[in-house]
Amino acid sequence: MNPLPPASTSDCRALFAEHLPRIEAHARLALRRVRCPDTRADLTAELVALAWRHFAALAARGKRPEEFATTLALRCSQAVRAGRRLAGCDPAGDALSRVAAVRHGVRVAHLGRGGLPGGLMDLLADPRVPVPESVAFRIDFPAWRARIGGRKRLVLDALAGGDRAGEVAAKFGLSPGRVSQLRREFLDDWLAFHGE
Numbered sequence: 001m002n003p004l005p006p007a008s009t010s011d012c013r014a015l016f017a018e019h020l021p022r023i024e025a026h027a028r029l030a031l032r033r034v035r036c037p038d039t040r041a042d043l044t045a046e047l048v049a050l051a052w053r054h055f056a057a058l059a060a061r062g063k064r065p066e067e068f069a070t071t072l073a074l075r076c077s078q079a080v081r082a083g084r085r086l087a088g089c090d091p092a093g094d095a096l097s098r099v100a101a102v103r104h105g106v107r108v109a110h111l112g113r114g115g116l117p118g119g120l121m122d123l124l125a126d127p128r129v130p131v132p133e134s135v136a137f138r139i140d141f142p143a144w145r146a147r148i149g150g151r152k153r154l155v156l157d158a159l160a161g162g163d164r165a166g167e168v169a170a171k172f173g174l175s176p177g178r179v180s181q182l183r184r185e186f187l188d189d190w191l192a193f194h195g196e
Contacts, residue, residue: 049086050085051073147193
């Protein structure tokens with residue numbers, strides 16, 4: 001088969017636009033397990049951008065990329081999932097990048113909000129909290145937590161990790177009302193620990 005003469009840019013755009021729904025359908029399928037809708041939308045945009053770049057480059061070389069648009073979409077989805085982008089790729093040293101997740105097994109989890117006074121995660125993450133208070137909390141919290149034993153400590157850890165009352169109740173076989181009671185007991189005990 002003889003290669004075609006290089007297509008004009010407008011012809012190439014029209015041809016790509018004709019096959020774009022098939023590429024987007026493949027992107028939806030390939031990225032269906034990405035939970036965050038914003039991340040999924042970003043990756044889909046990258047996939048389409050990579051597909052356009054390769055589609056135009058192949059057409060400029062006289063190839064017929066419309067004959068293998070699905071394979072092109074497959075290869076672009078593999079590239080995007082591996083961390084490649086239209087302009088460069090994600091840095092492997094960045095803990096939030098997908099490349100770090102794949103190469104180094106890094107897993108980023110949402111810390112959530114704790115049910116403790118002032119919010120455990122708020123206190124640890126808020127740069128407006130004075131350093132002495134943050135340091136005192138980092139010392140006091142483990143000492144207070146050590147006083148709580150057994151199953152209650154597991155419930156405390158789940159609440160401090162950001163789980164909601166319903167999630168904690170299901171995890172430990174309790175009623176949501178009992179989890180709320182425990183949360184109040186934790187607060188009262190925390191205040192008593194500090195003499196308030």
